[in-house]
Amino acid sequence: MNTEHERRLTVRLDGEPIYDIVLTETFSGLGEELKKLGCEKKKLCIVTDSNVAAIYLEEIKKVASDCCRAVTSYVFPAGEENKNLDTVRGVYEHLIENKFDRKDYLIALGGGVVGDLCGFTAATYLRGVGFIQIPTTLLSQVDSSIGGKTGVDFDAYKNMVGAFHMPKLVYTNVSVLKSLPEEQFSNGMGEVIKHGLIRDKAYFEWILENLDTIMERKPEVLRPLVEGSNLIKREVVEIDPTEQNERATLNFGHTLGHAVEKLMDFKLLHGHCVALGTLAAMNLCAKRGLVSEIDVERYRLSMERCHMPMKISGLSAKDIIAATKNDKKMEAGVIKFILLDQLGHAYIDRTVTDEEMEQALSSIM
Numbered sequence: 001m002n003t004e005h006e007r008r009l010t011v012r013l014d015g016e017p018i019y020d021i022v023l024t025e026t027f028s029g030l031g032e033e034l035k036k037l038g039c040e041k042k043k044l045c046i047v048t049d050s051n052v053a054a055i056y057l058e059e060i061k062k063v064a065s066d067c068c069r070a071v072t073s074y075v076f077p078a079g080e081e082n083k084n085l086d087t088v089r090g091v092y093e094h095l096i097e098n099k100f101d102r103k104d105y106l107i108a109l110g111g112g113v114v115g116d117l118c119g120f121t122a123a124t125y126l127r128g129v130g131f132i133q134i135p136t137t138l139l140s141q142v143d144s145s146i147g148g149k150t151g152v153d154f155d156a157y158k159n160m161v162g163a164f165h166m167p168k169l170v171y172t173n174v175s176v177l178k179s180l181p182e183e184q185f186s187n188g189m190g191e192v193i194k195h196g197l198i199r200d201k202a203y204f205e206w207i208l209e210n211l212d213t214i215m216e217r218k219p220e221v222l223r224p225l226v227e228g229s230n231l232i233k234r235e236v237v238e239i240d241p242t243e244q245n246e247r248a249t250l251n252f253g254h255t256l257g258h259a260v261e262k263l264m265d266f267k268l269l270h271g272h273c274v275a276l277g278t279l280a281a282m283n284l285c286a287k288r289g290l291v292s293e294i295d296v297e298r299y300r301l302s303m304e305r306c307h308m309p310m311k312i313s314g315l316s317a318k319d320i321i322a323a324t325k326n327d328k329k330m331e332a333g334v335i336k337f338i339l340l341d342q343l344g345h346a347y348i349d350r351t352v353t354d355e356e357m358e359q360a361l362s363s364i365m
């Protein structure tokens, strides 16, 4: 611990430190972090969307301008529909016009869409330049900013084009969560609770015990909440950075969740779809005798307390199951379904049948 209000988690690959996650409650320490990365000699381009730019761009620009050679920004219209190669092209043009070279950095300031798109641009511009994540939503702070997955959607295919490209720094100011729209906070909670279920029962129990304070976003719980999730995600991506095996356990709830998300034309938030998929998967686990009915009920109640949607309507189980077969996480035509063999431990299962999925779906329909 560096100060009472700051934590630093180092992400290592093969034992070598690759980047730090700085968890703090202000943007005031960002300048020091940029200096440590040698930014005095670099140009920086802050990539962000129209929503986030209106709130944080000027502040970040000011901090960065005080310690970098030059700072520019590229703002694109907010929305998943802009997470595509056209927007990436716009950023490339901006970087070329402003003569960015291989030593210069990009900053992803925003939620998952910005982080994924900026990261992908950084992975491919001049065969790869450095980038920094400044995540501003709960979902991006606990999940998408960590682990180097970058990418964009291609036509109707989500995250179809991408690359693994590790950031140089993740700078997480948890105080921004206080002003996040409630729906967005609830969205992030889908991934937060999932982290506890797949890897850390004690963290899951802590969330349940503190759920009222968490949902009130009391400052004393925000940092431990994000830190607990970051520790779990870090552990998984250090073991398996390119998702050969273990990292797939992060996809708990995603097989059915993604199918629902796609069939709903992405009108339901990602974290909510994952939570619904998780509830169905928990029911499947209970049916196999892997977790207890009480565990399923505790999870269901946690969703309710996080104001998540509890049911989907307008879709058929048949269509959802059919959509799971197109998931890009299939392997040689077999679905890699993530199950729990106990609360707090996930594993990859290749034997889940359509009948089991249909039965599990009945709990969310």
Ligand code: GLY
Residues within 6 Å of the ligand: 143, 144, 146, 147, 149, 243, 247, 250, 251
């Ligand atoms: N969001 C899942 C992963 O990073 O692997």
